[in-house]
Amino acid sequence: MPRSRISEELREIAGAEAVLDGAEDLMLYEYDAGLSTGTPQWVVFPETTKQVSRIAQLASRMNVPLVPRGAGTGLSGGSIPRAGGIVLVFSRMTKILEIDAANRRAVVQPGVVNADLSAVVARHGLFFAPDPASQKASTIGGNVAENSGGPHTLAHGVTVNHITGLEVVLPDGGVVQMGGKAADSCGYDLTGLFVGTEGTVGIVTAITVKLTKVAEAVETLLAIFHTIDDAANAVASITAGGITPVALEMLDGKTLRCVEEATHAGYPMDSGAVLLIELEGLREAVTEQAEAVRAVCERHNAREMRRAANEQERQLLWKGRKTAFAALGRLAPAYYTQDGVVPRSHIAKVLRYIETVAQKCNLQIGNIFHAGDGNMHPCILFDMRDPDQVKRTHEAGRMILTYCVDCGGTITGEHGVGMEKNELMPLLFSEDDLEVMKWVHDAFNPKSVLNPQKLFPTPRSCRETNVAGGIGGSR
Amino acid sequence: MNPRGSNFTGPDRPTWDLYSKCIHCGLCLQQCPTYRVLGREADSPRGRIYQVLQVDAGRLRIGDSFVTHMDRCLGCRACETACPSGVQYGRILERARAEIESNYQRPWLERRLRDWFFTRVLHRRKGLERWAKWLRVYQRSGLQKVARASGMLKLLGLDKVEALAPQVDRAFFFPHLGMLYPAEGEVRGRVLFHVGCIASVAFTGLNEATVRVLNKNGFEVFIPRAQRCCGALQAHAGYREEAQRMARRNLRAFLEPNRDAIITNSAGCSAMMKEYGDLLQDNPKYGEHGRDVASKVKDVTEFLAEAGLRPPQRRLKARVTYQDPCHLAHAQKVRSAPRELLKALGAELVEMAHPDYCCGSAGTYNVTQNELSMKILEQKMDEVTQTRAEIIATANTGCMLQLRAGVKARGLNARVAHVIELLNEAYEDPPAAAEEQHSRHRRKRASHVPSS
Secondary structure (H helix, E strand, O other): OOHHHHHHHHHHHHOHHHEEOOHHHHHHHOOOOOOOOOOOOEEEOOOOHHHHHHHHHHHHHHOOOEEEEOOOOOOOOOOOOOOOOEEEEOOOOOOEEEEEOOOOEEEEOOOOEHHHHHHHHHHHOEEOOOOOOOOOOOEHHHHHHHOOOOOOHHHHOOHHHHEEEEEEEOOOOOEEEEEOOOOOOOOOOHHHHHOOOOOOOOEEEEEEEEOEEOOOEEEEEEEEEOOHHHHHHHHHHHHHOOOOOOEEEEEEHHHHHHHHHHHOOOOOOOOOEEEEEEEEEOHHHHHHHHHHHHHHHHHOOEEEEEEOOOHHHHHHHHHHHHOHHHHHHHOOOEEEEOEOEOOHHHHHHHHHHHHHHHHHHOOEEEEEEEHHHOEOOEEEEEOOOOHHHHHHHHHHHHHHHHHHHHOOOEOEOOOOOOOOOHHHHHHHOOHHHHHHHHHHHHHHOOOOOEOOOOOOOOOHHHHHHHHHOOHHHHO | OOOOOOOOOOOOOOOHHHHOOOOOOOOOHHHOHHHHHHOOHHHOHHHHHHHHHHHHOOOOOOOHHHHHHHHHOOOOOHHHHHOOOOOOHHHHHHHHHHHHHHHOOOOHHHHHHHHHHHHHHOOOHHHHHHHHHHHHHHHHOOHHHHHHHHOHHHHOOOHHHHHHOOOOOOOOOHHHOOOEEOOOOOOOEEEEEOOOHHHHHHOHHHHHHHHHHHHHOOEEEEOOOOOOOOOHHHHHHOOHHHHHHHHHHHHHHOOOOOOOEEEEOOHHHHHHHHOHHHHOOOOHHHHHHHHHHHHHEEEHHHHHHHHOOOOOOOOOOOEEEEOOOHHHHOOOOOOHHHHHHHHHOOOEEOOOOOOOOOOOOOOOHHHHOHHHHHHHHHHHHHHHHHHOOOEEEEOOHHHHHHHHHHHHHHOOOOEEEEHHHHHHHHOOOOHHHHHHHHHHHHHOOOOOOOOO
């Protein structure tokens, strides 16, 4: 079937206004927040589950790749149409379908923005706990696909812990319900299986989320250290000491200076590293824990301890943290963020290794990360106009992730595998492990119509082109 | 870098240094009014910057598609507030629009209208005065009533736009040019007043209130005669050279020694004038001087809040919501000053959910992009309605016109007012005395030489 016929059918399904197929429009969907690029042939903005189902049928029938996209804030190329095809954008499916405050549930369409849901349910004293740094823009559909986490993952868990039900469109157009409002459903936990499949298994069109009660008291502390080592050791001691902060974040000196320029949040300009520590719970317990945290930090040579005196100061500190990556954009025109996870006790060692990599590859690397759960985010700064720097950047990324795995960690905590780290999956999984995952993939998506060439290592012959592509190459 | 070469041609084009700061994280998307309405990447700040990049890389033409998406931008610069990388989106947009004007052929009628408005009407006081007089004749002779009642406007598709036109004043502000207004009581400072172009023909009362409130607070106000339109509308529309002309004239007009500040009451004007340094950066003669003058420009709310208000006689007993003008909140980062003034008046300030979301006015946007502008206004009015405010306060004339249209369309029983108008009322003397003082005030002539 020629291209124009597919365009025609898509227009018939979603409406003429909801389909883009001109080159000038399509190039706007070839990027996300990461480095990978790939141009679609069609972009469609569906409004109903029925439309999504019919589009899936069409894609399957025509064997055209189908790639869902939320706000395009992903970092691993999850929404990039690597093999071309149709990109489904959910910016017209943004309704909150139901709020059940008594049972702490909400049902939302996939295009609802993460922070918008929390804002709407705030009047019930509730919020949606997963808090990726992109939460002011990223969609809940995207959070489900990537199983997103955030600073408060330490206490609240990742997205999968907050999803109880899904409506999913399968590649053949079938619509299935997984789970529901109940906390536990019988039979296979398909909801749990689905979350984090990065659009390779089905397309979610409605999501039942768990809402969390806002804590009675919250205390936010900033511990300032002369050296990264001291800060890293304090992290291990805090958690080893049985204190459970809801968030425990580290920012190194280089990052701090950029963040402070961007937000004027009051971060020190001359320290080695800081820890941003948040405690939540009943008032008495929080005060007690804050004292314990202070004692641990001081034992690890903390130069100074500050506490947010009010909600405004707290928000400012968090704004600094949540915009930290982009603030590094002040130092270089591009960055590449890694997302490896290591056991907490290895943080200091891994940070030292990252510094060696930076020197060896002659690159600047900033570190802002979820220290509490050992989720490292080395941010490699580079200039994409220099092909050699691009090459060194990718090399540095690979070295760091390999080291994380060697330390007993993994290659991604929350950003997803996508088309960015799929070739690294064998570092972590044996052929048999990957084969079982592939069974699941094939059971749902046998023709690889949905989001092809993601998550799994591609056959060797495809790899060369994949390395050459990306914004690094084209910009 | 690119074999195809850039499709930009001018010396003042968007440069790599400007647009490469964008690391396409997407944090700006939800802050963009057009993205919230249209849900299209092409109509988001990130998408627009990407299109600029592609034009510079030679991959995208300056054609209908590019122009459509650039035209749709309100220039509200909410994305700059959201951007952690410090992208100067406003600068990229202005330069891209200047490129459009020199490389793209708009339809004949549109081109003529734009040229006429941006280089004739706004260029000189005479042009503006003539245009305003015609509009006044139309509005006050009964012609408007006939046109509206006959359905002719609807037929021509002009009905919505016509309703947004400012109500032209019976008396213009022009006679005040060249005048000096003395401070009341102890003199706390001397300032210059930039009166604004549209404000001079449609917001005379606001301008008078501004002078009066400054006087009441101990500031002597001098209104330089040779001043021109600030150039903001021109710069935003891509008429960069015309904007530069305006800037140069104003720099000369405001070259007054011993003045503490240059005051404006329209956020759009103060934002533009604070950026004269950038606008004239390639002009060695004016670049430095531009920065000097720019450093003295203050929005009137910012200036008064910093100086501290003299206690007004009356309190404002009303439920007030405040709409942040984009060019005050996003371009100048002034958010608390107008709120402090309202609180000092004793107003009960009720915040709407997103006070710093654009109302859709954006200079000439509500005329050129009427449909989109009205959708944005709808969202704004939903939030306004929820506050149940009796007064919608703001600090920019464009926002006032747009919000008034919104209030009228909803049939709300709310008044739209500039913060300064509310202040002026709080300082008002008893009616009879006020009338007398007012007229004395206006008759007072002064020499051009500022008293030292």
